[in-house]
Amino acid sequence: MDSKRTRGHGINTIQINQAREIHAQTVRARDPRAQPRPVLHAPAINAPAPNRHICNNPNNPACAHCSAVIIPAPKATLPLEDTPSISIEDWTITTRKKPILNSKELDEWDRTLGGLTMPEMIFGNSFVKIENKKHDWCLEFNALDALKAVKVEDSGIRVSYANKWIKSKQAQQKSSELAESSLQIGQHYDWTYTTKYKGTIKSGTHNFTQDNSTALPLDKLSRPDPILFYDDMILFEDELADNGISVVNVKIRVMNERALLLSRFFLRVDGVLFRVYDTRVYVEFDENRVLREYKEHEADYKYVLSKNSGRHSRDPKAILRDSNWVAQQLPLVKRECEVLQF
C-alpha cells in the first residue's frame, strides 16, 4: 500500500555488494602480508596443464590459483542466488542448495504428487545440473522428479512389528474396545520412498544408449586429481517414523578432465531390509562422453547386521547408518550402464 515507506527501509543488495567489495579491497590493500598480485603473462612452454575452467559464481571464495576447491558459499544470502557453478570447455556444472520446502510449496507438491504422503524433509529447490552448452544437453537431479518415480501403490513392505500390531488390534476389535477405527490401511503408497531415479534429461535430443558391458574407468577416478568443484546434498529424506531411514543424496566432484556424480538412494527399514540404489554419472570432458551406471543392491537386515559381528560390538547399530559401509556389504541385484557420445 505505502510503497514509499516499505522501500525506505533496508539496503539495496547491490549496495551491500559494493560496500563489501570496497571494504574487501581496502583490507587487502592495507594488509602488510599481502603479496603483489601475480602479473598476468603468457604461460611458459612447459608450464603445467593450463587452467581451463571458469568459476561462474562471484559469491564463492576466489579460486586463488585454480587449484583451490570451489565450494558453495557458507550460506545462501537472500535475495542473492547462490548457485555455485563451474565451466570446463563445453561443460557446465551447477548446483543449488536450499532449505526444505515451506508449507505453501508442500501443498503444491502434494497436488502434483497426489496420493503420496510427502517425506519429512524435501529439499525441493536444490539441484545438481550437468550441461553441455554446445549440444544443448542437460541432465538434472532434483527432488520432484525423484519423488515422481516413487510408486503410489502398496510396497508390500511392513515394519518389523506390523504383524504383532495388527493382531493385537484385531483382538481388541473383537472385544469391541476399538469400535470405530478401521484396520484398513488408509492410503496406499510406497512409504519407503524407493526410487529408481536416474536423473532428468531436461533438454537436448541426445539420448543414452544402453551398453551394459561398459564400466566406469575406476583407474582414472581413483587418481588424486585436484578436485576443482565439490558439492554434496540431500534431495529428500524421511525417517520412516523412526523405523529407519530413506534418503536420496547427490554428490558431485569435478576434476580438470572429468566429473563424477553419485546419486544414492539409501533405505534402511529396521529389522527388515536394506536397499542401496546408486546412479553414477561420469563425464569425460575432452571426449564429450557420458557414462551412466545404475546399480541396485538389496539385502535382509539380519544379513547385514551379521556382517558386522565381532567389530563395534559395543554399538553395533552405529555402522548401519553409514551408507558406504552398507553398500559394500549388500549383494548386487541389478546393474545397467548407458553411454552417450556427442
Next chain:
Amino acid sequence: MELDRCLERLYAGELLPEATIRALCFKLKEKLVRESNVVHISTPVTVVGDIHGQFHDLLEIFHIGGAAPDTNYLFLGDYVDRGLYSVETWTLLMVLKLRWPSRIQLLRGNHESRQITQSYGFYTECVNKYGGSSDVWRQFTDVFDYLALCCVVDDELFCVHGGLSPNVQTVDQIRVIDRFREIPHDGAMADLVWSDPEETGGQDARDGRTTGLESSSPHFQVSPRGAGYTFGRSVVEKFLQLNGMSKIYRAHQLCNEGYQVYFGGLVTTVWSAPNYCYRCGNKASILELYDKDNGYFNVFEEAPENKLLHHASTSGQITNNNAFLNEFFDERGGDVFSDEYQAASASRRHVEYFL
C-alpha cells in the same frame, strides 16, 4: 553437587561427572514417580516442541522465551537423538526440573525410549562422552520411563507429543495407563507419542492418482507402514467435545515455518529445532500461552554457534567448547563477507574422493 553448581557447569556447556548423573537420575525418578500421567498446569506457560540434542538452540530458547524459572516451560518431548548434544540437553533439562519442579514440565516423546535412542544417536553419544560405557545411557533411559505422557493447560488445552489414540476417548483413560515402562509398539501409550494428524481437505481435488476409497476418512487410519495411526478431523472434534477442551498442541513433525496449523486451528504442531539436523534450513518456534485463548508463536532461527559447531564436528575437532567460541567471537573473523572468512570456511568443508 549442588543443583545451582550443576546448572552453572551445564550452561557453560560442560558435562557432569557420572556419579552426579546417577544421583540426579535417582532424585528425578523420585520426583516424577509422584506425577500423574496427565499433568495439569495453568497459563502463562511457554510450550516447546522437539529439540533433538540441539543444545545451543535450547539455550537460544531460554534467551528468547526467558530464562527458567522466570518463564514457565512445558516441553513436549524428543529431547535427544540426531543433534550432537543430546547428553547436555537432557542433563540440563533434568537439573532444571529438579531445581524448579513446578516451573518446568517434561513430557515423554517417542525418542525417550531405549529402542529408538540406540538407532538415532543418543546411545552412541552417551558411550562416546562417558568413557565407552553404556551405564549413563541406561540411567537416562530409566528416567525416561517416568516422564508424564500429556499435559492439560487451564483445563482446556491438551498438550501431547504425538497425538490421539483410538484407545483413548477421555483424558481419564490416559490416567490409568501404566506408563513406567519402555514405550510399547502398540496401545494408547504408543499412539500418544507416535500418531500424526492427517488433513483430508483438498484430496478431492487430486488427479487420478488418488487410491482407495478410504483415503479421505476423517477417522483413525492405519499408516501404510503397517503400524501406527493417523487421525482426522472428526476424531479431534469428538475428543475435544467429550473432554470439554478447545485445542490440541503437539510436536513430533518437522515444519519449515516452526509451527503448522491443522483442522482450522484445532490441532497445532510446535517445532523447536531450527535448522534441524544442521541442514534443513527450517525455522523453529516456541508457543507462548498468555491465557487459554491468547498465545503467540515466537519464531526463531538457529543459534549462530551451531554453524561453528557443525564445522568443528565434521572436521573432527570437537574437543573444547571454548576454543570454537573464541574463534567465533574473534575480531579478525568479523567480516563474514570477506574472502578470508569465506575461504576459511570453505577449507573447513569436507571434500571427498568418492567413487
